[in-house]
Amino acid sequence: MNLIDIPVKAMETPTGMASALLAELNDHLHNLLKKGETHVIDLLSLPLNEADINELADLLGVGEVKATIKSIGSSSIRETAYSGIWWITHYGDDEKVLSELIEVTQVPEILVTHMDEVRHSAQVMASSLAGQEKVI
């Protein structure tokens, strides 16, 4: 018998949290629309079981954007069928889920390139161009 064989599913049935979350998301969508307020929900901090998360994923559906970040493990960012609602999953270096978030925003924070990095890349590019000139 392996560890993996130990059945660990104490609660299998959805608890109804998914639909409660939908109602909450609806409010946040309106806030985004009217006041431009963004919101993040940390799914791991909520008493959700696997069935709840699956149900929520089904209810939200799949939208047209999907992005992957590679940095010490990957992160998956996808827009749900509801535009403005994003599902973000951070994986560790061995594909374990580190955090699972739902963000109500136009573009998730993590996708936006930070100005510090823009500045840094501008410097790198400048020095690389300078190097080229020298070579040329």
Place this chain on the structure above:
Amino acid sequence: MNEVELLNWARGPGLAYATVFMVFGLTLRVLEILSLGRPKEYAKVRSSGVKEGFRTIIRRNLPEKHCWKYITATYIFHVGLFVVIFFFIPHTQLFKDVFGVFWDGWPNYIIDFFTILSIATMMYVLIQRRVNPARRILSRPSDYFVWLVTFLPLVTGYMAFHRIGPDYTLMLAMHILSVELLMVMLPVTKLVHAVTFAMARYYNGSNAGRKGVKV
């Protein structure tokens, strides 16, 4: 002393001291009773009375029918206490650990039910001690103390199990300590009836049995 040290003390030395005192005290009490002896029976008996004595130990578990109205609350309390003490699973573990005998505990919702029942009936019994004239006239200050000593383990146990109150560790420590207080008080107060009731019933049943009366 923080709650962890308190719990460790309660589960360790505290429990040992309480057990030692209780075992010591109960042994002493029982021997004290036995030392007074029983007069020799010269009358021609209808029975040796031994069987009847043991029979009464069991039979008195059910009250005389007309007594129900006075005893129902106390009775439920005792049943509740018995169930809670002997069938709450963590308690069965304790008995297994101490005596090496094991029986199956009952589901928590049943224990919960009996705990609440016991707490409620105990409060009623306390009121009765003030209200019922016979009970009131018999009451000594120690009776109220003994009531409290019995009541505390029930309440602290319930609070610990349901995570009511400051902190589980602290509540568990308080629960165990309150039980230890009960154990210490067992041989020195009327709580000793938890053991000597069997002797009283035996003697009564046996004396009556010799005369051919079922009591």
Place this chain on the structure above:
Amino acid sequence: MTTSLEQGINTLKRVIDAPIASYFSSCTGCGICSSACIFFTETGDPKYTPIRRVEPMRRIWEQEYTVIGKLKKLIGLAKEVTEQDLKDNVELAFESCTTCGRCSMVCPIGNDIVYMIRRMREGLTAAGLAPKELQAAAVRTMETGSVMGFPMKTLEAMVKAAEEETGIEINIDKPDVDYLLLLSSAEVMQFNEIISSLAKIFKEAGVTWTFSSKAHEAGNPGMHMGASEIEAMMINRIVEAAEELNIKKVISPECGHAYMAIRWEGPNVIGRPYPFEVYHIIEVLDELRAQGKLHTRASSGTVPMTFHDPCQAARRGGVNEPQRNLLNMMSSNFKEMNDSMACNWCCGGGGGMNTIEKAEPLVRKVFHRKRQQIEELDVNIVVTMCATCRNTLEEGVEDNGMDVTVLGLTEVVANHLLKENES
């Protein structure tokens, strides 16, 4: 004169035994014993709670026979029992208790409370506090052989009358017969038809029997009082009589406390087993019935009747079935009282109560319970097998203007005997 506070307390120390220690240890003060006591139920006064009747004894037990009590005494937490404590206890142990023992039936913890009250009385008597009526009765009994002071001469006259009435020879001091018959004072005084009744029954059954001029009564005020030595003197009289006449079976009369004294306490107070056996008269009659030697007619077939179980014979003495066997033989309309047999409610007059003048109002008051029990059965005949109960019942019936006849069971059996020409 040896009675004193010191002797009283000494006696209490002496009589506390393991059963009493276990009872005191176990008492939780629940007060349920009160619900079994007519003196509480009929007056509502909590001072009559049975276990309270032995409080001085409890204190002596705690202070003398428990380590905790000794420690309490050492640090001055324990009050010693004073003469006043004992005096105050007389009312509870003697003047409001028939030692019926109903409390011992209901104690959830199993305490035999009346066992303790009996010992408590012993202590009070040793302290010289026994009610004067009981003391007088004891003196009378020892002087005349009769609780009420009927000397043997009175009985002899009655025997003669019975012989004339029945034409049956009745023995006095005849050795080697089957039974030695003892009577109670009440029977001699009020219910003396019992002599001719029994003469007929025994003749019919072919049983031989005799009276003894040395011991004709079984009544024993020594027991009520808790004066074991006096009780023993009265018992010894009977033992000697039976031994002299070489009789193996002694009959206790229809008297509960006499049965208790001669059957159960006697051997213990004299400290040796009897060379004979003791039977309640009703046990003897039932045995004859079982042997087919009792030919009765069921004339009272339809008259509803009930039976009052005397505490000392039924609850405390173990005679519960014979009376029912006999009544069912004679009547098809025998109605059981509620709480019958070992749980029967006391008549209120036993244990010396109906001789104590002070207790009279209380005895009258508590009869209410019995009245209720009889009235709810709707019967006109109450049978019993104890002269004291019979006395109390008759007084109660009269007091309350009830249309009820009280009968002794032996008498009922005699009245139902088939005449010779009927058999």
Place this chain on the structure above:
Amino acid sequence: MTEERVDKAETLGGSLISNGVSRRTFLKFCSTVASAMALPPAAAKAMAEKLSQATRQSVIWLSFQECTGCTESITRSHKPTLESLIFDFISLDYHHTLQAASGDAAEHAREEAQKKHKGKYILIVDGAIPVKDGGVYSTIAGITNLQMLQDVAKDAMAIVSVGTCAAYGGLPKANPNPTGAVAVSDIVKDKPIINIPGCPPIPVVMTGVLAHVLTFGIPELDSHGRPMAFFGDSIHDRCYRRPFYDKGQFAKGFDDEGARKGWCLFEVGCKGPTTHNACATVKWNNGTSFPIQSGHGCIGCSEPDFWDAGSFYKPLSTGSMNMEGWATGALAAGAAVGVASGLLNSNTKSKAEAKHEPVTLEDMGAKNE
């Protein structure tokens, strides 16, 4: 422009970018920490912002009576993990296991850091401090642990006690505690101390707390000095096997039906109900599992004195001492005193018997009347 560049280089944000740690990794770290600490999700952004503006925090790590398990725990992964990022945020100026320097040079580095960052450095301690016999039972470079702690703590901004030994004394303090081991908090009374107990502590708990200290300061602590975010709940409260406890379904051994069905481990000694830690939620080895999930009861390693709380394999509801001997002794003593008291009782009774005078007819007052 030059000024600004220098500033940027000194902030974490700037230095990390130049080291190839992207801002997205940064944000990912912060949202993971925020999630683990149950901070509001929006705090992740604020945390990332603050971290990027912060300068590298000087940290002195002192190891006393310990097994290096705590250091192992935080550094054990050979792949770069998110948790190991914390080493990019701090300047570990002294850690005698990890640092390259040794001997005088090492101690010199510590003294340098103490001087340079006086009042600003964070002191991390793992291991208990022996105080018996002047603390001779553990020394580093001839300095006793006690002296070194007192010396370094004096100018620290805050102290983080990592592991149960530093936090509560742990194994060295277990009975009979031959070295007189004590916790950091038993010695240092005038500095804020954060306890991160566990044997060892969960890596993300350590990094999370450090990240919190770097950004939002000292987190909310419980009465045992533990951050509420990780130690607020008991293992039992968050255990996935809890429903079995509530239903009364227990494994009675490690290889029985109940064990195979994954039932509650209370009866085989699980101390989950009295243990506060994040194992049940954060788990170990990057969220793979935790002891209960692997079929072993919680041993309560993040609680004070857990070594002295009795067997790991006896239920919490049982006593922690073996009482057979005690009980037998008590029985014997009770019997002895009982017999003695019984003899006294018999004596009292026989005396009463001897003193007894029969009640006779002459005593009957009525006769005299």
